[in-house]
Amino acid sequence: MYMPPKPGSKIIIVGGGCFGLSTAFALALKKKYHVVVFDRQPIPSSDAASTDISKCVRYDYGNKLLYMQLTMEAMPHWHQWNKERAEQNESPVFEQTGVLLMGYQGTFGPYEEQSMQAICEAGYGHAIEKLLTPESIIQKYPQFEQTVRNGYDIAYVNKDGGWCNSEEAIKHLYGKCVGEGVDFVVGQDQGCFEDLWLDDNDKGIVKGIVTQDGTHHVADTVLMTTGAWTASLVDVKDQLQATGHVVMHFEPKEPLRQSLASIPAWAADITRTGYYGFPVNADGKLKIAHHFESGYLNPREKDHVSTPRTHVDHANDTIPISAVQHARASLAEIFPATSSMDITYTRTCWYSDSVDGGYLVSPHPSYKNLVIASGDSGHGMKVLPVIGYKICHVIEGIESDYSRAWAWRTTTVPENQGNIGKHKTMGDGQHNDRFATQDELLC
Ligand SMILES: Cc1cc2nc3c(=O)[nH]c(=O)nc-3n(C[C@H](O)[C@H](O)[C@H](O)COP(=O)(O)OP(=O)(O)OC[C@H]3O[C@@H](n4cnc5c(N)ncnc54)[C@H](O)[C@@H]3O)c2cc1C
Structure with missing residues (x-):
């Protein structure tokens, strides 16, 4: 049974x-805990x-x-952070470019339809501008003319949305944490979590963590946000x-560069194609x-648990060739301007996928003082300014709609449904999933 921390407790966040x-x-902000954050790399990692x-x-x-x-x-927090940064002559972390959500061949998918309905019912209908004809999309966003002609001919724009510079946002929040007295221990040896440190007499009690340099760090509560x-x-x-999941960069030349700097964040019939992008x-x-x-x-070899493979240990990785081929074929329709551009940067970015695509923020059922806050399932960044308050409630044992939705799941997803279960394995050289060569990234 989970025991929330008492005032004065030391909370380690990994x-x-x-x-x-x-x-x-x-x-x-609560001014009643000693908070120490560990990370295996300097922040932003x-x-x-x-x-x-x-x-x-x-x-x-x-x-x-x-x-x-x-x-x-x-x-409102994103806008407030922009104000804070403007006062320090720093660039905004949030760009309110709007988000253009396109349907296909005159039809919105259920995701777009349901979004518009839910947003209107929440009283935010003023943010939605429907672009129901090909001409209306082209008139507002001429950069998407070819996309529209290729079938992405119905859309709406949510004018409140946009994109965040996530690295800068992390730096901004890091500065705020330091200002509020949070301690940090970072680096491959001293900051890297190796294992939980369990009580010898009761394996359900976490005494703290052990870092890669062998140091034992005592804590009343441990939160895993890894x-x-x-x-x-x-x-x-x-x-x-x-x-x-793969990410690609292109570097358009003028005058396209300037033209594509003023497009909104966009998604092309996202449920069917999966492709989305940002302005230059x-x-x-x-x-x-x-x-x-x-x-x-x-x-990984020892237990087959999927582990992020990144440039930190594999500096020469590109992305799987199957992803390049799929992107080239799809973007020829969705964003044809990229067909004559080299892919100048690639990255595989890793989600912590949960069984149902929702976050997992919950005491770990096997321990009295360990909380897991993960399962972002690829959609956590936008809530950076507020997710912590909800996680804080879970740590303090306060129930809410969020804590109930993100609780430890009791059901498992039937095979071949949900995200867990149908995957390609990267870089094994089989099934066409070897990494692309640098030449294969050129147009
Ligand atoms: C391709 C891609 C696109 C995305 N697009 C969007 C989007 O458009 N909008 C959106 O809202 N979200 C998006 N996301 C999701 C968003 O990035 C995540 O939801 C968010 O970053 C999750 O935060 P996190 O703190 O759980 O993980 P992370 O941000 O990855 O942080 C984990 C931290 O744990 C540290 N760590 C790992 N192991 C150890 C260890 N052993 N010891 C100590 N520290 C350790 C890491 O160094 C890192 O700092 C995207 C994600 C990906 C991969």
Whole structure:
């Protein structure tokens, strides 16, 4: 049975990415705990899912009202952070470009239909602009003319949405955490979680953590916010699985560069194609990513648990050749301008997928003082400013709609349904999933 921490407790947070920093800040504001964040790399950790040039911020969530509400709650914070940064002459972390959600051949998918309905019913209908004819899309966004002609000819734009510079947002929140007195221990030896330190007499009590340098760190409560690494660090009993999803950058030349700098964040019939992208950023990078239902696995040898494979240990990795081929074929229709551009950067970014695509924020059922906050399932960044307050409630044993939705799951997903179960394994050289060569990234 979980025991919430008492005032004066030391809380160790393992993982200083999106979920970890947000929680550290929320806990620190309470002024009653000693909060220490451990990370295996200096923050922002270079291969954390939250370290990126852009992530989509949208409250369009189909019929998942809880996530819609959570993101709506986050929106004013994004604007507030922009104000804080403007005062320090720093660039905004949130760009309100709008999010363009396209349907196909005159029809919206259920995700777009349900999103519009839920948003209107929540009283935010003023943010939705429907673009129901091909001409109306082209008139507003001439950069998408060819996309429209290729069938993505019905759309709506949510004017409240946009994208965040997630790496800068993490740095911003890190600064706020330091300002509130959060302690940090970072680096491959002293900051890297190796194992839980369990009580010899009661294996259900976590005494603290052991780091890679062998040091034992005592804690009253341990929170694991290790993103896609979580399933390979503690036994989460098949609740979570690390899955890899590909990201590509292109670097359009002028005048296209400038033209594509003013497009909104976009998604092309996302449920069917999985492709979405962002405007060209200040460094001239055009990012397009593929959210597909299962992602890649990288099972480790000892127990086949999928573990993120990143540039930290594999500096020369590109992305699987199958992903390049799929992207080239799909983007020829969805974003034809990329057909004459080299892919200048690739990355596999890792989700912590839960069995049902919802977050997992819960006391671990096997321990009295261990909490897991992970299972982002590829959609956690947008709620960076507020997710920590909800995780804080779980740590303190306060029930809410969120704690109930994110509780330890008691059901498992039937085979071949949900995300867990149908994957490609990356880089094994079989099934066409070897990594692409640099030449194969050229147009
Ligand atoms: C391709 C891709 C696209 C995405 N797009 C979007 C989007 O458009 N919008 C959106 O809202 N979300 C998006 N996301 C999801 C978002 O990035 C994640 O939900 C979010 O980053 C999860 O935060 P986290 O704190 O759980 O994990 P992370 O941000 O990955 O942080 C985990 C931290 O744990 C640390 N760690 C790992 N192992 C150890 C260890 N042994 N010891 C100590 N520290 C450790 C890591 O260094 C890291 O700092 C995307 C994710 C990916 C992969």
